[in-house]
Amino acid sequence: MFVSMIDSMKIAREKGYCVPAISAVDECSLRAVIGAAEKKRSPVILLVMYEDNPDLQYYGRMVQDFAVRATVPVSVVLDHGAEYEHAIAAIRAGFTDIMVDRSSLSYEENVAQVKELVKIAHAVNVGVEAELGHVGFGGDLSQNVFTVPEEAVSFVQETGVDALAVAIGTSHGQYQGVHQLQFELLKELREAVPVPLVLHGGSGTGDDNLRKACQMGICKLNIAYEVYRGALGAVTSEEFKNIPGAEYGMYAFMAEGIEKVAMHTMDICGSTGKV
Numbered sequence: 695m696f697v698s699m700i701d702s703m704k705i706a707r708e709k710g711y712c713v714p715a716i717s718a719v720d721e722c723s724l725r726a727v728i729g730a731a732e733k734k735r736s737p738v739i740l741l742v743m744y745e746d747n748p749d750l751q752y753y754g755r756m757v758q759d760f761a762v763r764a765t766v767p768v769s770v771v772l773d774h775g776a777e778y779e780h781a782i783a784a785i786r787a788g789f790t791d792i793m794v795d796r797s798s799l800s801y802e803e804n805v806a807q808v809k810e811l812v813k814i815a816h817a818v819n820v821g822v823e824a825e826l827g828h829v830g831f832g833g834d835l836s837q838n839v840f841t842v843p844e845e846a847v848s849f850v851q852e853t854g855v856d857a858l859a860v861a862i863g864t865s866h867g868q869y870q871g872v873h874q875l876q877f878e879l880l881k882e883l884r885e886a887v888p889v890p891l892v893l894h895g896g897s898g899t900g901d902d903n904l905r906k907a908c909q910m911g912i913c914k915l916n917i918a919y920e921v922y923r924g925a926l927g928a929v930t931s932e933e934f935k936n937i938p939g940a941e942y943g944m945y946a947f948m949a950e951g952i953e954k955v956a957m958h959t960m961d962i963c964g965s966t967g968k969v
């Protein structure tokens with residue numbers, strides 16, 4: 695089933711779970727992540743950034759091919775989508791959704807640029823996620839700007855966006871220690887904002903924190919760094935190195951590492967068994 699992530703998120707919001715959004719950027723990771731979703735009977739969103747795979751046209755075709763054969767709902771979103779041209783390319787490539795991340799710009803500029811792409815995307819039934827506040831990178835919490843609930847409400851109204859990524863204390867990539875999530879802020883956002891909420895920078899946030907965030911109204915949880923770590927860990931493990939001719943099994947081991955992270959994320963999201 696090839697569906698917009700917005701449809702999956704709306705069902706999740708209603709039923710009180712979260713849809714896992716897992717980095718899948720080529721055939722190896724794509725097969726692993728969809729395989730995990732089928733084993734777990736979970737909906738899934740594939741995350742791909744332009745930088746991960748600039749050949750959006752071909753990747754879009756490949757995803758469609760796999761997604762229509764899948765027995766669980768599969769969506770694909772252009773993650774972060776910093777450039778206007780990349781957003782258009784993703785729409786043209788058949789992506790079900792785009793993220794338009796203008797969170798490092800001023801509120802007014804963020805609204806203006808997101809609004810323009812919402813108009814284009816909605817004309818061809820593509821969903822749009824934007825970000826308000828800012829989720830920083832690499833554990834540098836000084837980059838973070840928490841989302842303000844009143845601003846979030848007007849942002850959604852002004853842009854017509856379908857889903858909103860919020861900054862409540864996570865950060866992208868490798869992180870030292872465990873994130874301190876602002877659950878009180880999440881509660882306020884969940885009550886005030888009419889569209890499903892998204893959490894970026896889930897890797898390294900701690901299972902208990904993430905489980906709680908999903909239960910409290912996060913409807914899409916982005917996991918990327920952990921996926922890469924899972925793949926790398928699988929092919930640098932002693933178990934792998936000790937297999938004679940292990941090199942020939944490299945892709946299979948990587949896929950297994952990715953699948954493990956994806957399945958674990960589905961359990962945390964509470965999406966296991968929901969299809």
Ligand SMILES: [Zn+2]
Pocket residue numbers: 774866894895916
């Ligand atoms: Zn992100």
